[in-house]
Amino acid sequence: MTELYQHFRKEEHEFVDAVLEWQGQVLNQYSPKLTDFLDPREQDIVHTIIGSEGDVKVSFFGGYEGAERKRALLFPSYYEPSEEDYELELFEVKYASKFVTLEHRHVLGTLMSVGLRRSKYGDIIAGEERIQFIVAREMSSFVKMNISKMGKTSVSLQTKPLNSVMDNKEELELKETTVSSLRLDAVLSSIHNISRQKVQTLINGGHAKVNWKTLEQPSFECNEGDTLSLKGHGRARVVSINGKTKKEKWRITVGKLK
Structure with missing residues (x-):
C-alpha cells in the first residue's frame, strides 16, 4: 500500500483510498460501480490504479467525445458497458439570448447554488447564444425543479438527447x-x-x-x-x-x- 501512495501527491491519498474501495466493491459484489463526475486528474488516478489488466476494468464517459469531466464505470471483466450505464442527462438552457448574455460562470454559479456538489455535474458547454450542461441523471429532476433563473435572467431547462451536444473543442x-x-x-x-x-x-x-x-x-x-x-x-x-x-x-x- 505504501508503494502505491508513492506514485501520488499527499493531497491525493484520500481519493486513492476511495478508488481502492470502489475496486473492492466490484470484486466483492461482482457488479458494476458508477462514480460521480471526475475531473481529468481524478480520471488519471483511477486509470493508473485499476489499469487494463485484472478482474476489474474501468471506462469513462462524459456525454460526448472530448468531454473533460466524466463518470467512471468500474466493472467485472465479463461485463460489456453501454452509454446508458453512465446515467447522464443533457440540459439546454433556454433564455432570451438576443437580449441577454449568459456565460460559463453564470451557469456554474447557479448550479452550485442549489446545494449539489460539483461532482454531480459534467461539462458546461457555452456557445454564442446557446448553453448546455450535463448532469448525473439521478439529480436531473431536482436540478430542473430548482433552477428558473441564472443571475437575473429567467431560464428554463430543456432535456436533450446526448447526440445533440454542442461542439466543445479545447484549443x-x-x-x-x-x-x-x-x-x-x-x-x-x-x-x-x-x-x-x-x-x-x-x-x-x-x-x-x-x-x-x-x-x-x-x-x-x-x-x-x-x-x-x-x-x-x-x-x-x-x-x-x-x-x-x-x-x-x-x-x-x-x-x-x-
Missing part, C-alpha cells in the same frame, strides 16, 4: 518559456506575464487551482501535465518540462486555453 495556445523554479508562483507568473508578488497574493487568497483543486501554497511544485487556473486569468497547462538551461533555469512548454 491550447502553446509557448515556450523559462522559469527560475517549478514553484506554482513562478510558473503562473511566467504564463500570465504578471508579477510573482501579485501571483502569490492571489494564491494565498485561494484564487489558484492545480488540477481543479484550490491550492494556497505558492511553493507547490508543478509537474508535467498539471492544469493550472488563476482567477481572472483563465486556465493553462504545463505541457512539458524540457530540462535546464546553462543558467540553471527550467525550460518549459505551457499552453493557455483559448
